[in-house]
Amino acid sequence: xxxxxxxxxxxxxxxxxxxxxxxxxxxxxxxxxxxxxxxxxxxxxxxxxxxxxxxxxxxxxxxxxxxxxxxxxxxxxxxxxxxxxxxxxxxxxxxxxxxxxxxxxxxxxxxxxxxxxxxxxxxxxxxxxxxxxxxxxxxxxxxxxxxxxxxxxxxxxxxxxxxxxxxxxxxxxxxxxxxxxxxxxxxxxxxxxxxxxxxxxxxxxxxxxxxxxxxxxxxxxxxxxxxxxxxxxxxxxxxxxxxxxxxxxxxxxxxxxxxxxxxxxxxxxxxxxxxxxxxxxxxxxxxxxxxxxxxxxxxxxxxxxxxxxxxxxxxxxxxxxxxxxxxxxxxxxxxxxxxxxxxxxxxxxxxxxxxxxxxxxxxxxxxxxxxxxxxxxxxxxxxxxxxxxxxxxxxxxxxxxxxxxxxxxxxxxxxxxxxxxxxxxxxxxxxxxxxxxxxxxxxxxxxxxxxxxxxxxxxxx
Amino acid sequence: xxxxxxxxxxxxxxxxxxxxxxxxxxxxxxxxxxxxxxxxxxxxxxxxxxxxxxxxxxxxxxxxxxxxxxxxxxxxxxxxxxxxxxxxxxxxxxxxxxxxx
Numbered sequence: 005x006x007x008x009x010x011x012x013x014x015x016x017x018x019x020x021x022x023x024x025x026x027x028x029x030x031x032x033x034x035x036x037x038x039x040x041x042x043x044x045x046x047x048x049x050x051x052x053x054x055x056x057x058x059x060x061x062x063x064x065x066x067x068x069x070x071x072x073x074x075x076x077x078x079x080x081x082x083x084x085x086x087x088x089x090x091x092x093x094x095x096x097x098x099x100x101x102x103x104x105x106x107x108x109x110x111x112x113x114x115x116x117x118x119x120x121x122x123x124x125x126x127x128x129x130x131x132x133x134x135x136x137x138x139x140x141x142x143x144x145x146x147x148x149x150x151x152x153x154x155x156x157x158x159x160x161x162x163x164x165x166x167x168x169x170x171x172x173x174x175x176x177x178x179x180x181x182x183x184x185x186x187x188x189x190x191x192x193x194x195x196x197x198x199x200x201x202x203x204x205x206x207x208x209x210x211x212x213x214x215x216x217x218x219x220x221x222x223x224x225x226x227x228x229x230x231x232x233x234x235x236x237x238x239x240x241x242x243x244x245x246x247x248x249x250x251x252x253x254x255x256x257x258x259x260x261x262x263x264x265x266x267x268x269x270x271x272x273x274x275x276x277x278x279x280x281x282x283x284x285x286x287x288x289x290x291x292x293x294x295x296x297x298x299x300x301x302x303x304x305x306x307x308x309x310x311x312x313x314x315x316x317x318x319x320x321x322x323x324x325x326x327x328x329x330x331x332x333x334x335x336x337x338x339x340x341x342x343x344x345x346x347x348x349x350x351x352x353x354x355x356x357x358x359x360x361x362x363x364x365x366x367x368x369x370x371x372x373x374x375x376x377x378x379x380x381x382x383x384x385x386x387x388x389x390x391x392x393x394x395x396x397x398x399x400x401x402x403x404x405x406x407x408x409x410x411x412x413x414x415x416x417x418x419x420x421x422x423x424x425x426x427x428x429x430x431x432x433x434x435x436x437x438x439x440x441x442x443x444x445x446x447x448x449x450x451x452x453x454x455x456x457x458x459x460x461x462x463x464x465x
Numbered sequence: 466x467x468x469x470x471x472x473x474x475x476x477x478x479x480x481x482x483x484x485x486x487x488x489x490x491x492x493x494x495x496x497x498x499x500x501x502x503x504x505x506x507x508x509x510x511x512x513x514x515x516x517x518x519x520x521x522x523x524x525x526x527x528x529x530x531x532x533x534x535x536x537x538x539x540x541x542x543x544x545x546x547x548x549x550x551x552x553x554x555x556x557x558x559x560x561x562x563x564x565x566x
Contacts, residue, residue, distance in 0.1 A: 018480075021506050021509075022483060022487065024502065024506065025484070025487045025488060025491070025499075025502070025503070025506075026487050026490075028491045028492075028495055028498070028499050028502065029487075029490040029491050029492060030492060031492060031494060031495060031552070031555045031557075034495055034498065034552045034555070035549060035552045035553070037502065038502065038545055038548050038549045038552065041502055041505060041506055041545060041548075042545050044506070045505065045506070045508075045509070045511075045541055045545070048509060048511070048512055049511060049512070049515070052511075052512045052515045052516060053515065053519075055516065055519075057516055057519065057520050058515070058516065058519030058520065059519060059520065059521055060519055060521045060527075061519065063518045063519075063527055063530070063531040063534075064515050064518050064519055064531070064534055066531070067514075067518065067531040067532070067534035067535040067538065068534060068535075068538050070535050070538075071534065071535045071536070071537065071538020071539045071541070071542060072538060072542050074535070074538075074539045074542075074543075075538060075539040075540070075541065075542025075543040075544075075546070076542060076543070076546065078539065078542075078543035078547075079542065079543040079544075079545075079546030079547040079550065080546075080547075080550075081547075083551070086497060086501070086547070086551075089501075089543070089547065090497075090500055090501060090504065093501075093504045093508075093539075093540045093543060093544060094504070096508075096536040096537070096539055096540050097504065097507055097508060097510060097536070097537070097540055099532075099533070099536045100508070100510040100511070100513075100514055100532075100533040100534075100536040100537045100540075101510055101533075103514075103529040103530070103532055103533045103536075104510065104513045104514055104517055104529070104530065104533050106529060107517055107525060107526035107529040107530060108517070108526070110523070110525055110526070111522050111523060111526050114523070121470060216500070217500070220500055220503065220504070223504075223507055224503070224507045226510075227507045227509060227510050228477060230510055230513045231473065231477075231513075232470070232473055233513070234512075234513040234516060235468035235473070236468075236512060236513060237468070237472075237473065237476045238509060238512060239509055239510065239512060239513055240473055240476045240477050240480065241476060241480040242506050242507060242509035243507055243509065243510075244476075244477055244480035244481045244484055245480060245483070245484040245487075245488075245503065245506060245507075246484075246503040246504070246506055246507035247481065247484070248480075248481050248483075248484025248485045248488055249484060249488045249499060249500070249503040250500075250503070251485070252485060252488045252489060253496060253499075253500065256493075256496075341493075343493065348496075348497060348500065349493075349496035349497060349499075349500060350493065350494065350495060350496030350497035350498070350499070350500075351497055353493075353494045353495070353496070353497065353555075354497045354498070354551050354554070357551070357554040357555045357556070358551075358554050360554070360556065362556055362557050362558035363494055363555045363556065363557065364557055364558055365558070366494060368493055
């Protein structure tokens with residue numbers, strides 16, 4: 005009877021999760037989506053606590069309380085640190101799945117209840133769970149810059165990684181054939197943990213949006229596998245929703261870079277072509293903040309193209325000031341958002357929203373590109389590869405074919421950059437050498453601040 | 466309630482399709498909050514962890530279950546809170562700034 009009650013509660017909870025994602029389709033209903041999610045989760049927890057199998061609540065209550073205590077500060081991180089937080093929470097998700105799988109293995113092995121089906125589900129759960137755990141920890145370390153963000157390479161990398169995964173799969177199969185091989189299970193755990201580390205180590209900082217999305221998907225799939233282990237449909241449903249979400253985000257990210265999954269995971273972007281950049285001495289024109297202010301002030305249409313550099317120098321609030329100053333002077337300002345700008349999907353949108361820039365000013369790449377030839381000024385703030393025209397023209401460029409924001413088509417391009425050093429992957433950006441481009445050298449926050457000062461000063465005359 | 470493998474596969478297939486279709490419609494503006502929201506939702510693993518910690522079958526399983534409850538709860542709490550925090554920031558243009566048009 006009580007089990008049926010639990011199942012009914014799970015049913016409602018599933019519906020709420022689907023509605024929650026449904027409401028994320030529009031910023032106006034999105035917060036309702038969060039409430040639906042919270043409702044679904046609360047019901048799921050209550051429904052589970054009602055389950056007759058549960059005989060002791062002490063541990064559960066203690067763990068729930070500690071989880072709340074740890075979760076609150078993690079939700080208050082600066083928005084520039086959101087990618088790290090996200091990676092860390094994928095790691096926690098993987099950990100939970102891995103631990104539950106491990107515990108179930110030993111329980112069932114002890115009681116001789118380890119059927120082949122159960123063993124298969126557990127193998128899948130611990131491989132996905134533990135590889136998500138270590139992979140996400142490495143990703144978080146790279147994003148937090150505790151670990152080097154450049155790809156870490158060694159000889160025969162792909163061969164070693166594939167061999168590891170192959171061995172893990174073979175062990176999993178052996179365990180399914182005969183679950184009573186107690187030595188093999190710890191080996192499976194160790195391989196999954198190692199594989200996660202090795203999978204993410206060779207991936208560079210600019211590929212993080214794709215990797216985070218993939219890990220998101222794995223975390224979801226590990227919950228699905230847990231659903232098969234625990235024979236729980238709610239786990240399968242919610243895990244599948246998360247897995248689908250990660251998958252779609254990964255596809256969006258890959259398309260935005262014109263690359264395949266395998267290329268992101270095994271291509272170690274950013275090392276191969278360091279030598280292919282032309283060593284040609286070309287000169288770029290530079291301008292002062294005052295020049296920039298004048299150009300912006302006299303423009304009627306300005307498109308601002310933010311990139312990860314804006315996040316690094318925390319320039320988003322100055323960018324808001326710039327937006328306000330220009331809007332006051334009757335300039336039409338839009339922001340062009342490339343899907344892979346930043347370190348996770350949608351990163352720029354969140355930073356600009358935090359800086360109180362209205363979201364109807366944030367325009368996706370495909371929608372802004374047709375308007376670029378009408379723009380008087382394109383202001384590039386800390387973006388590099390996503391505005392590199394070589395992606396359109398130069399067949400030899402490693403980023404050839406990647407969709408870009410056509411900054412070069414604007415009448416004047418202003419590019420804020422710390423120095424002429426090529427960015428990620430050492431690809432030289434010919435945009436900086438174009439006739440209609442003026443460079444503003446300096447830290448994004450400082451430069452934008454100076455421009456704002458000049459704009460403000462100009463108005464008071 | 467009975468659970469069988471095929472039943473589970475049906476549920477998996479249907480919810481994957483629903484997921485793909487619903488998520489495709491999510492505005493790109495909201496991809497970051499989407500990820501933190503699905504993070505929180507996939508912390509549904511808490512259900513399995515609670516069952517494990519509450520059955521008290523063995524000391525090991527209780528401990529591992531409790532750690533898993535902790536990890537999932539952290540994700541639930543931080544995931545929902547940060548999603549809401551981010552979504553609150555997405556505002557449309559206020560009438561005051563409209564003069565820029």
